[in-house]
Amino acid sequence: MSEPAQTERDSFARVEAGMKRRRAAERRFRFFGKCAVGLGLGFLVILFASIVGNGYSAFWQTRITLDVTIDEAIVDPAGTRDPALLRAADYGALIKQSLREMFPDVSGRRNRFALYGLVSNGANFDLRDRVLADPSLIGSKVALSVAADDDVDMLMKGHIDRGAPEADRRVKDNQLAWIDALEADGRIRSAFNLDFFSNGDSRDPELAGIRGALMGSIFTLFVTLGLSFPLAVAAAVYLEEFAPKNRWTDLIEVNINNLAAVPSIVFGLLGLAVFINFFTLPRSAPIVGGLVLTLMTLPTIIIASRAALKSVPPSIREGALGVGASPMQAVMYHVLPLALPGMLTGTIIGMAQALGETAPLLMIGMVAFIADVPAGVFDPSTALPVQIYLWADSPERAYVEKTSAAIIVLLLFLAAMNALAVLLRRRFERRW
Amino acid sequence: MNERASESDMEAQASQFMAENPERTSARRRPTEADAATYDREHRGTVGELRSEVPRMRCTRVNVRYGDKHAIRDVSLDVGKNEVLAMIGPSGCGKSTFLRCLNRMNDTVAGCRVTGEILLDGKDIMAPDVDVVPLRARVGMVFQKPNPFPKSIFENVAFGPRIHGLAQSHAELEEIVVSSLQKANLWDEVKDRLAHPGTGLSGGQQQRLCIARAIAIQPEVILMDEPCSALDPISTAKIEQLIDELRRNYSICIVTHSMQQAARVSQRTAYFHLGDLIEVGDTDRIFVKPQHQLTEDYITGRFG
Numbered sequence: 031m032s033e034p035a036q037t038e039r040d041s042f043a044r045v046e047a048g049m050k051r052r053r054a055a056e057r058r059f060r061f062f063g064k065c066a067v068g069l070g071l072g073f074l075v076i077l078f079a080s081i082v083g084n085g086y087s088a089f090w091q092t093r094i095t096l097d098v099t100i101d102e103a104i105v106d107p108a109g110t111r112d113p114a115l116l117r118a119a120d121y122g123a124l125i126k127q128s129l130r131e132m133f134p135d136v137s138g139r140r141n142r143f144a145l146y147g148l149v150s151n152g153a154n155f156d157l158r159d160r161v162l163a164d165p166s167l168i169g170s171k172v173a174l175s176v177a178a179d180d181d182v183d184m185l186m187k188g189h190i191d192r193g194a195p196e197a198d199r200r201v202k203d204n205q206l207a208w209i210d211a212l213e214a215d216g217r218i219r220s221a222f223n224l225d226f227f228s229n230g231d232s233r234d235p236e237l238a239g240i241r242g243a244l245m246g247s248i249f250t251l252f253v254t255l256g257l258s259f260p261l262a263v264a265a266a267v268y269l270e271e272f273a274p275k276n277r278w279t280d281l282i283e284v285n286i287n288n289l290a291a292v293p294s295i296v297f298g299l300l301g302l303a304v305f306i307n308f309f310t311l312p313r314s315a316p317i318v319g320g321l322v323l324t325l326m327t328l329p330t331i332i333i334a335s336r337a338a339l340k341s342v343p344p345s346i347r348e349g350a351l352g353v354g355a356s357p358m359q360a361v362m363y364h365v366l367p368l369a370l371p372g373m374l375t376g377t378i379i380g381m382a383q384a385l386g387e388t389a390p391l392l393m394i395g396m397v398a399f400i401a402d403v404p405a406g407v408f409d410p411s412t413a414l415p416v417q418i419y420l421w422a423d424s425p426e427r428a429y430v431e432k433t434s435a436a437i438i439v440l441l442l443f444l445a446a447m448n449a450l451a452v453l454l455r456r457r458f459e460r461r462w
Numbered sequence: 463m464n465e466r467a468s469e470s471d472m473e474a475q476a477s478q479f480m481a482e483n484p485e486r487t488s489a490r491r492r493p494t495e496a497d498a499a500t501y502d503r504e505h506r507g508t509v510g511e512l513r514s515e516v517p518r519m520r521c522t523r524v525n526v527r528y529g530d531k532h533a534i535r536d537v538s539l540d541v542g543k544n545e546v547l548a549m550i551g552p553s554g555c556g557k558s559t560f561l562r563c564l565n566r567m568n569d570t571v572a573g574c575r576v577t578g579e580i581l582l583d584g585k586d587i588m589a590p591d592v593d594v595v596p597l598r599a600r601v602g603m604v605f606q607k608p609n610p611f612p613k614s615i616f617e618n619v620a621f622g623p624r625i626h627g628l629a630q631s632h633a634e635l636e637e638i639v640v641s642s643l644q645k646a647n648l649w650d651e652v653k654d655r656l657a658h659p660g661t662g663l664s665g666g667q668q669q670r671l672c673i674a675r676a677i678a679i680q681p682e683v684i685l686m687d688e689p690c691s692a693l694d695p696i697s698t699a700k701i702e703q704l705i706d707e708l709r710r711n712y713s714i715c716i717v718t719h720s721m722q723q724a725a726r727v728s729q730r731t732a733y734f735h736l737g738d739l740i741e742v743g744d745t746d747r748i749f750v751k752p753q754h755q756l757t758e759d760y761i762t763g764r765f766g
């Protein structure tokens with residue numbers, strides 16, 4: 031009689047003994063999990079700290095205030111105030127003149143050049159725009175705030191060591207003296223770098239801006255999204271809901287999965303051969319970039335969309351068919367709305383991939399130096415990641431902070447896109 | 463009635479004959495009292511009254527195959543007007559499969575092939591030119607697991623009338639929704655929250671919502687596949703009462719695993735066994751005096 035009780039107690043003791051091991055295993059697992067998460071977060075913090083640390087100064091710009099006398103003899107000798115003539119006038123001469131007036135005792139060609147080098151070439155354009163906007167200024171003296179040369183900017187931001195021997199320093203002793211004089215005069219100040227957001231790329235770092243690349247990326251993504259989302263959703267719905275299951279659809283499925291694993295540069299080559307050489311679309315244009323990235327993101331979105339469709343319970347389809355809905359109605363009214371959040375997630379992943387993609391864009395010429403901000407999908411342009419690559423490759427010290435700043439812009443763009451996706455998902459995800 | 467014999471070798475012969483000539487079985491009319499419980503387990507023809515005097519649906523020699531699996535074998539059966547036909551049998555015997563033939567839901571199952579003749583009001587619904595969409599509007603379906611759409615209660619009921627264009631105006635649509643919910647005995651419970659999600663109701667309410675959804679399109683036949691299997695006894699009682707009320711206007715085919723339920727709600731009962739329709743008859747008779755040994759085994763609880 032006592033036997034069963036005995037074994038019962040035995041097994042209970044065994045369970046108890048086992049519990050210790052189980053709890054220990056669980057604690058270990060949690061510990062490792064926390065370690066992994068902590069490690070990941072740590073690297074993320076380091077990454078952000080280094081990028082933001084390097085890049086935030088690019089959002090500030092050293093500006094020099096000049097007193098420029100707008101000499102009618104130089105700007106508009108005929109006195110016609112004809113905008114075409116005003117546009118073509120030699121504003122550089124005025125800037126140089128104002129610098130010479132500030133430092134009258136500078137003599138010699140070489141010294142003068144060093145003096146003129148304190149301000150950016152962009153100063154001419156600033157002055158021109160000012161005059162074009164208000165021709166009545168001609169003949170008067172205006173205070174003009176112009177961007178400093180990138181070397182001066184670097185000096186003011188502390189990236190050039192004043193103590194270094196003159197030969198190793200990009201800012202020479204005489205320039206240092208002038209800068210100090212200007213600073214003592216209150217003519218040097220640091221301002222928010224609007225140029226960075228309004229200019230395209232430039233050979234002058236102080237004038238180089240992100241706008242061209244940003245617009246290029248936006249146009250490219252616009253084309254990509256506009257093509258890949260409807261195509262991928264239609265393909266997924268057809269394959270998942272309507273296509274017969276046979277050898278052909280199996281083959282298509284395998285190929286879509288394989289396509290997702292094809293290196294992106296291959297898509298670039300394909301785009302070069304097909305879109306540019308065969309269809310003779312313009313080189314370096316967002317339209318081609320968008321087409322190539324569409325090819326690249328299609329499989330990603332199709333796979334995600336099919337998974338989303340698969341996760342819609344079959345009972346919903348049955349319910350709709352059971353009241354006499356056609357398969358199309360069942361999909362449109364019930365299945366698609368339920369699958370949409372998942373499809374959007376897949377789309378955002380695909381778009382994020384496309385946004386960060388560089389290699390295929392190199393193949394279709396979006397790596398060219400393009401100073402103009404593109405106005406449409408057929409204009410030559412570059413894209414954010416390519417711009418980052420180009421700047422990272424440039425020798426001037428000032429491009430270091432530009433590179434990091436461009437990365438910040440890229441990340442913010444990405445964050446904005448994700449936020450939009452979350453918002454859209456919230457809106458559609460009324461699963462009840 | 464020469465198939466009937468008490469000696470077993472004759473019986474075996476007879477069953478073989480009937481398997482080969484099932485239409486012979488359908489020719490048979492109401493057997494006499496003396497027929498009762500004389501068919502042994504080997505006999506796989508259908509016994510009992512498979513025809514109804516006022517048929518709404520008439521199935522003849524229906525066969526269903528899932529690939530190589532022969533799930534329904536030569537089933538002939540009527541669904542009468544204004545009657546509740548219960549289908550019982552051990553699980554896996556093909557009740558759902560047969561039920562789904564009646565509105566061609568099996569079309570949606572890959573690899574499923576249905577042959578035979580199924581008439582709805584005298585018209586063959588298996589004909590290739592028949593459009594399943596209007597067919598399913600005439601033969602509605604309620605599923606085992608309540609499956610309301612993840613939309614509002616109103617939208618759940620309004621979906622069918624809307625896609626079939628049954629309402630000319632929103633007021634008319636509202637009228638249909640209200641009367642369907644009333645017929646489904648759900649109106650009092652949901653009238654204040656028509657805009658709330660249908661999935662937020664209790665299981666029993668959800669199932670009644672599904673019934674309301676099915677009757678909103680004015681079907682002639684309602685198919686129910688174990689509609690109460692996921693419900694508590696109180697909800698079950700409500701649905702059974704509802705089925706009894708609905709019988710006045712519709713023909714109802716209900717699959718159930720509960721023999722008590724079959725006895726409570728149905729006028730006729732069909733007993734399936736491994737893909738064969740074994741016995742059909744008035745519910746009152748079948749549960750008291752089954753003719754087939756397999757039926758008797760099942761309803762006395764010897765297996766199932």
Ligand SMILES: Nc1ncnc2c1ncn2[C@@H]1O[C@H](COP(=O)(O)OP(=O)(O)O)[C@@H](O)[C@H]1O
Nearest residue numbers: 528531533552553554555556557558559560571
């Ligand atoms: N989609 C399917 N594919 C293959 N076999 C199926 C499928 N659905 C049902 N079956 C088979 O058909 C037989 C009858 O199933 P079913 O009609 O669901 O039985 P019941 O509803 O009586 O429990 C079972 O043996 C089952 O395995």
Ligand SMILES: [Mg+2]
Nearest residue numbers: 557558559687
């Ligand atoms: Mg079933």
